[in-house]
Amino acid sequence: MSKQSPKSKSRKEPATAKEAPVKVATASVEAPENKSLPNQKTPEEKQKAHRDGIIKTIVAAVLGVIFGFIMFSQYGAGEDRIWYAILMIVIGITYYVQKLIYIPLKIDTKEFKPKDWFFVEFIVIDFFLVTWTLLLN
Template identity: 75%
Template sequence: MSKQSPKSKSRKELTKAAETSIEGTAADVEVPEKKSFIKQLTPEEKQKAHREGIIKTIVSSILGILAGLILYSQYGTGEDRMWYAILMIVIGITYYVQKLIYPSLKINVKEFKFKDWFYVEFMVIDFFLVTWTLLLN
């Protein structure tokens, strides 16, 4: 057998000690369970959210249809107007009209996020363009 020098002996002991301390701490450390941050809705809250979604869709579609009818009666084909200006006018007016209508329908407008406003305005523009296009044909 070969004799170990004091330096090599201490190195081996240090590595063994480090391995055992790592294994010991790994076994002692508890991994916390991943918590789900999704709020579970009660059936009443689900029903209320569903009802509000339907109301938002109906109001925005009616506003879009009305905008299409009004602008067709005012501008006809709109060839002498800038189309993007007409779209911005429709978006601006319907945004403020919806801010006034929704509280009377018991929908909290302060809880609206960008996604909600984008959704209702997209519906308005869709129905506006479809209505105007159908009237032009």
């Protein structure tokens, strides 16, 4: 027979791996805590959020209609004005007016996110343009 080289020896014999000692963890079983997730709301909170959403939509719609009448009485058809300047004026004024109106209605504007402000200003602009267009016809 021939001499085995170290390479051939390792091929024929299975490699022995050192096994890590098995640690047995004795974890105590804890009762699950009753933590409410931040997305879960109580029925009262859901009702208040729904009511606040309706109020925000109504206020924005009424402001849009009012500014539609104001701009029609001030500028008429607005042919001699820059249209996007008028939109920026309406957006700027209604933003601050809404901040003042929501305080007596007990709606916290500090909780408003940019998405909320975009929503209410979009409603204002929609109603403003529709009202102004209807008055022009």
